[in-house]
Amino acid sequence: MSRTHITCTVNGEATDFLANPATSLLDALRDELGLTGAKEGCGTGDCGACSVLMDGKVTCACLVFAPEAEGRDLLTVEGLSSGDGAEGDHLHPLQQTFLEGAALQCGVCTPGFLVAAKALLDNNPDPTETEIRYALAGNLCRCTGYDKIIRSVQEAAVQLRSAT
Amino acid sequence: MTATENPKTYKWVGTRPIRHDGYDKVVGKARFAADLNLPGQLHAAYLRSPHAHANIVSIDTSAAEAMPGVKAIVTGDDFPALDITDPNHDVSINVLARGTVLYHGHAIAAVAATTKAEAQAACAAIEVEYELLPVVLGIDEAMAEGAPLANEQNYQKFVGPTDPSNIATHTPLERGDADAAMAEADIVIEREFDCAHVHQGYIEPHACVVDTGADGKANVWASSQGHFMVRAISAAVLGWETSRIKVTPAEIGGGFGGKTTVYLEPVAARLSEKAGRPVKLVMSREEVLRSSGPAPGAKLRIKIGATKDGELTAIDGWMAYQVGAYGDFAGMVGAMSVASYKFPNLKLESWGVLSNTPKTAAYRAPSAPHAAFAIESVIDDIASELEMDPIDLRLKNAAVEGDLTAMGMPHPRIGLVECLEALKASDHYQSEPAEGAARGLAVGFWFNIGEQSSATVNLNEDGTATVITGSPDIGGSRASMALMAAEELGIDVYSITPVVADTEAVGFTDVTEGSRATFATGKAVVEACRELKVELCRRAAQIMGVDEDQVAWVDGAAVSPGHGGGEGGEPLTLAAITAQAKRTGGPLTATASLNAAGAGPSFAVHCADVKVDDETGQTEIVRYTAVQDAGTAIHPSYVEGQMQGGSVQGIGWALNEEYIFSSDGVLMNPGFLDYRIPVASDLPMIETIIVEVPNPSHPYGVRGVGETGIVPPMATIGNAIKAATGVRMTSLPMSPPKVLKALDEAD
Amino acid sequence: MQYAAPTTVDEARSMLADNPGSRVFAGATDVVPQMRSGRPEPSVLVDLKRIDRLMSVAHADGHWTIGAATPTSELTHNGEFAAMFPGISEGAGLIGSDQIQNRSSLGGNLCNGSPAADSVPAMIASEARAVIAGADGERTIPVGDVVTGPGQLSLSDGEFVVEFEIDDAPANTGDAYVRTTPRTEMDIAIVGAAVRVTMDGDTCTDARVVLGAVAPTAVRVPDAEAALVGSSLDDDTLAAVAAAASAAANPINDKRGTVEYRTQVAGVLAKRAAVLAADRAKGMEANS
Numbered sequence A: 001m002s003r004t005h006i007t008c009t010v011n012g013e014a015t016d017f018l019a020n021p022a023t024s025l026l027d028a029l030r031d032e033l034g035l036t037g038a039k040e041g042c043g044t045g046d047c048g049a050c051s052v053l054m055d056g057k058v059t060c061a062c063l064v065f066a067p068e069a070e071g072r073d074l075l076t077v078e079g080l081s082s083g084d085g086a087e088g089d090h091l092h093p094l095q096q097t098f099l100e101g102a103a104l105q106c107g108v109c110t111p112g113f114l115v116a117a118k119a120l121l122d123n124n125p126d127p128t129e130t131e132i133r134y135a136l137a138g139n140l141c142r143c144t145g146y147d148k149i150i151r152s153v154q155e156a157a158v159q160l161r162s163a164t
Numbered sequence B: 001m002t003a004t005e006n007p008k009t010y011k012w013v014g015t016r017p018i019r020h021d022g023y024d025k026v027v028g029k030a031r032f033a034a035d036l037n038l039p040g041q042l043h044a045a046y047l048r049s050p051h052a053h054a055n056i057v058s059i060d061t062s063a064a065e066a067m068p069g070v071k072a073i074v075t076g077d078d079f080p081a082l083d084i085t086d087p088n089h090d091v092s093i094n095v096l097a098r099g100t101v102l103y104h105g106h107a108i109a110a111v112a113a114t115t116k117a118e119a120q121a122a123c124a125a126i127e128v129e130y131e132l133l134p135v136v137l138g139i140d141e142a143m144a145e146g147a148p149l150a151n152e153q154n155y156q157k158f159v160g161p162t163d164p165s166n167i168a169t170h171t172p173l174e175r176g177d178a179d180a181a182m183a184e185a186d187i188v189i190e191r192e193f194d195c196a197h198v199h200q201g202y203i204e205p206h207a208c209v210v211d212t213g214a215d216g217k218a219n220v221w222a223s224s225q226g227h228f229m230v231r232a233i234s235a236a237v238l239g240w241e242t243s244r245i246k247v248t249p250a251e252i253g254g255g256f257g258g259k260t261t262v263y264l265e266p267v268a269a270r271l272s273e274k275a276g277r278p279v280k281l282v283m284s285r286e287e288v289l290r291s292s293g294p295a296p297g298a299k300l301r302i303k304i305g306a307t308k309d310g311e312l313t314a315i316d317g318w319m320a321y322q323v324g325a326y327g328d329f330a331g332m333v334g335a336m337s338v339a340s341y342k343f344p345n346l347k348l349e350s351w352g353v354l355s356n357t358p359k360t361a362a363y364r365a366p367s368a369p370h371a372a373f374a375i376e377s378v379i380d381d382i383a384s385e386l387e388m389d390p391i392d393l394r395l396k397n398a399a400v401e402g403d404l405t406a407m408g409m410p411h412p413r414i415g416l417v418e419c420l421e422a423l424k425a426s427d428h429y430q431s432e433p434a435e436g437a438a439r440g441l442a443v444g445f446w447f448n449i450g451e452q453s454s455a456t457v458n459l460n461e462d463g464t465a466t467v468i469t470g471s472p473d474i475g476g477s478r479a480s481m482a483l484m485a486a487e488e489l490g491i492d493v494y495s496i497t498p499v500v501a502d503t504e505a506v507g508f509t510d511v512t513e514g515s516r517a518t519f520a521t522g523k524a525v526v527e528a529c530r531e532l533k534v535e536l537c538r539r540a541a542q543i544m545g546v547d548e549d550q551v552a553w554v555d556g557a558a559v560s561p562g563h564g565g566g567e568g569g570e571p572l573t574l575a576a577i578t579a580q581a582k583r584t585g586g587p588l589t590a591t592a593s594l595n596a597a598g599a600g601p602s603f604a605v606h607c608a609d610v611k612v613d614d615e616t617g618q619t620e621i622v623r624y625t626a627v628q629d630a631g632t633a634i635h636p637s638y639v640e641g642q643m644q645g646g647s648v649q650g651i652g653w654a655l656n657e658e659y660i661f662s663s664d665g666v667l668m669n670p671g672f673l674d675y676r677i678p679v680a681s682d683l684p685m686i687e688t689i690i691v692e693v694p695n696p697s698h699p700y701g702v703r704g705v706g707e708t709g710i711v712p713p714m715a716t717i718g719n720a721i722k723a724a725t726g727v728r729m730t731s732l733p734m735s736p737p738k739v740l741k742a743l744d745e746a747d
Numbered sequence C: 001m002q003y004a005a006p007t008t009v010d011e012a013r014s015m016l017a018d019n020p021g022s023r024v025f026a027g028a029t030d031v032v033p034q035m036r037s038g039r040p041e042p043s044v045l046v047d048l049k050r051i052d053r054l055m056s057v058a059h060a061d062g063h064w065t066i067g068a069a070t071p072t073s074e075l076t077h078n079g080e081f082a083a084m085f086p087g088i089s090e091g092a093g094l095i096g097s098d099q100i101q102n103r104s105s106l107g108g109n110l111c112n113g114s115p116a117a118d119s120v121p122a123m124i125a126s127e128a129r130a131v132i133a134g135a136d137g138e139r140t141i142p143v144g145d146v147v148t149g150p151g152q153l154s155l156s157d158g159e160f161v162v163e164f165e166i167d168d169a170p171a172n173t174g175d176a177y178v179r180t181t182p183r184t185e186m187d188i189a190i191v192g193a194a195v196r197v198t199m200d201g202d203t204c205t206d207a208r209v210v211l212g213a214v215a216p217t218a219v220r221v222p223d224a225e226a227a228l229v230g231s232s233l234d235d236d237t238l239a240a241v242a243a244a245a246s247a248a249a250n251p252i253n254d255k256r257g258t259v260e261y262r263t264q265v266a267g268v269l270a271k272r273a274a275v276l277a278a279d280r281a282k283g284m285e286a287n288s
Helices: A025-032 A093-100 A110-123 A129-135 A147-163 B022-026 B089-095 B116-124 B139-143 B178-184 B227-238 B265-275 B285-291 B330-336 B368-386 B390-397 B416-424 B477-489 B517-544 B574-579 B636-655 B713-725 B736-746 C009-018 C031-036 C072-076 C079-084 C086-093 C106-111 C120-125 C222-228 C235-248 C259-283
Strands: A004-010 A013-019 A051-054 A057-060 A073-075 B002-004 B042-048 B054-060 B070-075 B107-113 B127-132 B167-175 B187-195 B207-212 B218-222 B245-249 B279-282 B297-306 B312-324 B345-354 B438-446 B451-459 B465-469 B496-500 B552-554 B557-559 B588-596 B602-612 B619-629 B686-692 C002-004 C023-025 C044-047 C057-060 C063-067 C129-134 C137-142 C147-149 C160-167 C173-180 C191-200 C203-212
Touching: A013 A025, A025 A051, A051 A110, A057 A110, A093 A110, A093 A147, A093 B022, A110 A129, A110 A147, A110 B022, A129 A147, A147 B636, B042 B116, B042 B265, B042 B285, B054 B107, B070 B116, B070 B265, B089 B227, B107 B116, B107 B265, B139 B297, B139 B312, B139 B345, B167 B330, B178 B297, B178 B312, B178 B345, B187 B368, B207 B265, B218 B227, B218 B265, B227 B245, B227 B265, B265 B279, B297 B368, B312 B330, B312 B368, B330 B345, B330 B368, B368 B390, B368 B438, B368 B713, B390 B416, B390 B438, B416 B438, B416 B602, B416 B619, B416 B686, B438 B713, B451 B477, B451 B517, B465 B477, B465 B517, B477 B496, B477 B517, B517 B552, B517 B557, B517 B574, B517 B588, B602 B636, B602 B713, B619 B636, B619 B713, B636 B686, B636 B713, B713 B736, B736 C259, C009 C044, C009 C129, C009 C160, C057 C079, C072 C079, C072 C086, C072 C106, C079 C086, C086 C120, C086 C173, C086 C191, C086 C259, C106 C120, C106 C160, C120 C173, C120 C191, C120 C203, C173 C259, C191 C259, C203 C222, C203 C235, C203 C259, C222 C235, C222 C259, C235 C259
Parallel strands: A004 A073, B002 B686, B042 B279, B218 B245, B312 B345, B465 B496, B619 B686, C002 C044, C023 C044
Antiparallel strands: A004 A013, A051 A057, A051 A073, B042 B107, B054 B127, B070 B107, B167 B345, B187 B297, B207 B218, B207 B279, B297 B312, B438 B602, B451 B465, B451 B588, B552 B557, B602 B619, C057 C063, C063 C160, C129 C137, C129 C160, C173 C191, C191 C203
């Protein structure tokens, strides 16, 4: 099977890789680029564990064919902690509030939640609790009951607003 | 919010540090089993049964073997046949079928190939000839006289020699005279309930990578609740000595009981052995739902008698649990889990019943949620008949220390009364429900267990420490271990690195189950730390030049009369002692291994306000509070997290989660679209009240908290629906079609 | 399987003509699960998202033109569109999570052929038209004529939907789409109902009632429409709307709902959607 050459930007860096056309972007990120932060929880777009930003829009990487990434700008959880102007591996406020707010237990859904929450706050810096709950409805968490995740997103929103 | 009755004050225990494994998890570095890849690794896939019950007449793998990329194929013939009396017999034939497939999705063969797609294509090319057998799906059907057998190799347990049967277990429990008490009762309510199978729904599918070398040794990286369990079962299924297998625990992406057994590892080990290359084996979500172990479905009849002033005088209960295609112990626990009320007269029997559905597995307080749904519903109906406050009725009958469980065991010090009182005093209970909403509450109980644990604590040369255990961390237990060690040693919690080590680097440790990790493994950590403190004092005495009995360990430092003990001088800090370890006797390390007794039972009371749409049958949870006795909350955030997570799993079980089987035994909803676990927008915040009635059998008073939280929600919501509509729901899930039907029938 | 991303409709048209067994896709939110559950891979997967015409939303000359592959999130975030067609907007917005919304499209939702497609009933209620490209050029048909049964389309091999046209809503017109699902999100409608009404004061002068998930395709309910026209949506009218909707329902039992439930709730939702649409019509300024 012939593999396609794909050129894109991943977490701010120009990247290229080879993939079979039927390969999902998720498998390409994990297996070709070694970015295993995004997880496969279902493979059908129902759990959000594979959430990535594609041109700033949150997307299930399991539903994207790898060649679709050609020319796109991708952000995965691995890229969340850089690019905010701070040096080193300065954590994104969402990562910090998730840690402080105990918003993760097993942690397998966490990368997807962080990426989806970033997409929310990028577009809506002051969401209501209901808006957060609906914006994150595509991300399943089986450990926390969502309570601490929602509170951590609320706290990150406060911090991000006060920083700007 | 914490309703603390725990008089102890600690420096570290009860604080909320950032968990030690947290950083890796928020930056995407944490390694779950499917994140690992080895050089030269092959990918494996399963051929699974398209029938729910059939004899395998023949398997022809020749076409598959010739396909591109295929490196190895295994079937049941590649594994030893274990004797029917071997405790691992059932798991061995569940891993790969031998002669008969017992449920739709039962694994028949596995292929390792260069890519997953090639492995899947080869599976499709394996030719299997089946001879169909009758499919047994329902409890009544399975228990009927002359019913066809779901599994011809199942024999009822504990009854001596017998014919094959659809019964796994029958557990009768009795005390007093329930029939006589029922005849004398002022009020008797009897109802029948049913519960669908549900799944644990962990987000991470089962996964492993196995590298079996030419030396015959297998290196296993696995996602499980117990890597020693993975080693033991894999060895048994493969017919190998335990020493041939090393299991390294990967991070585990949720288990809730579902990862207390093995599906993949021995198969991957054998494939790797045959192919001479590492093999990665990862289930799809569909495979998880079809072929791993859900919780049993159940049917229950509960009759409770009471006096007119609300004394519960008798319970008579019949409970049947559908345990899947193999004899399992799940059916025994239902009756045993009746322990919340005094019930002077009691007659219970529970059954484990087979069906041609997946082998069930543990799910958070296994079998107790079904029983509590039924019993707490009937008790609520008694309260409303008697026009009593449902908390007061429960308080009047609540079990306290010395009261007997259904099994006849006296309770140790327990906190049910304290939980009920905490709810009664809460803002939630003291406030009126929102307009259009109505309130329900229910109690839950779980035993908790102790079992075997090991811990090693190494003090580093700079006074930091490594705490090594064998308990996979499924909800923050590393942070709990570090907190207890910090408290014991008197050093900063962030100076401690808690590690979950592989099967060759730490002493044997049982599965993380039964809410035991913080209790039992924590106890081992504390014992190791206490042994270290004795040694630290001995070393300090050498350095100070005083007798050992002159030295005490206070606030993380050795104190003697001349060194901070009241006569000037400085205490010797832990770091000062470890710095001189080489000249005082060598490295400071201690190991403790134990079989922990005295796991304190944990009680919970939940309260929900719901709105029911009487035209669509939809139930909305508008407010929810969980109250639970944690003994002592080592890390309160993760105690709350267990309570909230258990509550929401229970809310899903109550409202929408169910296995839907076709009449020929095919699961119709094998995905997260139609196996509907709650999403964030379905829920309010889950308020928590931690009650602390310390467990006298743990150095810090810990009671396990992981499981009890899933026991009360179904009855809590059922009782709230009753309060909202006047209709008693007796079937789980209480989905919109069922609620609407019940409302219409009540009109 | 090959992947192709044409940049013009003509290019896509010839690719489909030249490659038997090829298939178009937009967001792949249905294609990927179908492939995973064993449906055969197409020979060529033709990605429509690099064709500008399929990825645009325009409002001119008294009608809207919506590219068939445009992510539904762009539609729901289009304030002007959502104000004129709140029902279509809310239907499109219910297709899935934010992750799905950035991929799902009106074209994909329609051409998946599911009777439960959330955006379809409200499109039919607003008499949306589908512009279809094929080997012989383009043709335009009512949206309601595209799907002929579950997974079955009236499109020939090589045809695909390019865009939708929706005429501006008349003055004093409102639409609404409501559905029931067991969960609040991430679910497939057990029943869906779209209603569009035009009001003259308190009197309904025009009505369309369309149900989803209760028949092999989305269905209009002429009896409910007749009951609404000329009424002020009084209780008797709403009861008649509900009865007509329930009578028009011809559902199946499946893992998502029973015949009994779907039939009954079809009436409830038709009634609720009618009230919501009328409220919107009365509150809505005349469209220019």
